[in-house]
Amino acid sequence: MKGLTEKSLWMLPLFRMDRRYFLKSTAFLGGSLFAWSLLGGCLGAAELKPYEARDFSRLKGMKVFSNQLLEQHFTLYQGYVKNTNLLLEQLAQMAKQGQTQSPTYAELKRRLGWEFDGMRLHELYFGNLGGTGEIKKDGKLAKLIAEQFGSFDAWAADFKAVGAMRGIGWAVLYLDATRGRLVNTWINEHDVGHLVGGQPLLIMDVFEHAYMTDYGINRGAYIEAFFKNIDWAAAESRLSS
Ligand SMILES: [Fe+2]
Numbered sequence: 001m002k003g004l005t006e007k008s009l010w011m012l013p014l015f016r017m018d019r020r021y022f023l024k025s026t027a028f029l030g031g032s033l034f035a036w037s038l039l040g041g042c043l044g045a046a047e048l049k050p051y052e053a054r055d056f057s058r059l060k061g062m063k064v065f066s067n068q069l070l071e072q073h074f075t076l077y078q079g080y081v082k083n084t085n086l087l088l089e090q091l092a093q094m095a096k097q098g099q100t101q102s103p104t105y106a107e108l109k110r111r112l113g114w115e116f117d118g119m120r121l122h123e124l125y126f127g128n129l130g131g132t133g134e135i136k137k138d139g140k141l142a143k144l145i146a147e148q149f150g151s152f153d154a155w156a157a158d159f160k161a162v163g164a165m166r167g168i169g170w171a172v173l174y175l176d177a178t179r180g181r182l183v184n185t186w187i188n189e190h191d192v193g194h195l196v197g198g199q200p201l202l203i204m205d206v207f208e209h210a211y212m213t214d215y216g217i218n219r220g221a222y223i224e225a226f227f228k229n230i231d232w233a234a235a236e237s238r239l240s241s
Helices: 012-043 067-096 103-127 140-149 152-163 219-228 232-240
Strands: 169-176 181-188 198-205
Touching (some): 140 152, 140 232, 152 181
Antiparallel strands (some): 169 198
């Protein structure tokens, strides 16, 4: 070994062992970094697609709601989708920049539920409109309603009473899946009053924008119109979703 002095020859085995160790270590480290980068790609760097507004234009031409009312309502719904995406983006940026202790972050986080629920509730609402209002009497949902409320009419009276409550919000027929129990309930605005773990089956919007264009302040007439246009097949399909 040219260049090695007698004094340094004793270090040769150690040098060789270190070199082998070094090579093994670098291979292990390289492998680990590769695996970590893959994991990071899966967990941290995954690109999440923004929410997209759904097209409910099939509802246009309904007898009981004018196209003007529906178009205005679709525009409002699109605003919830847009703001949900905006908030999620802003919150992610703030988290990256370490701004999670700021009051702005806290307020935007609180706002997220309002916008997100506004988006999702409208999708469920439009999704259970456009039908004939006739429930399949021997269907699973009709049977559940009759069993638990005594009759369809008794359930309908209760649901309409929820919808007639003063305030702005939503009437919802929920299934508490843990007990198989149906519950008519009121959602205040978009985000207060949800039943944890509940599956929304039927949704009725009772914000004024849902009816004032066609019915003025006559919410009762709007509720009757809504009932004549429920798509009960859509509501029943949510039992298994
Ligand atoms: Fe609405």
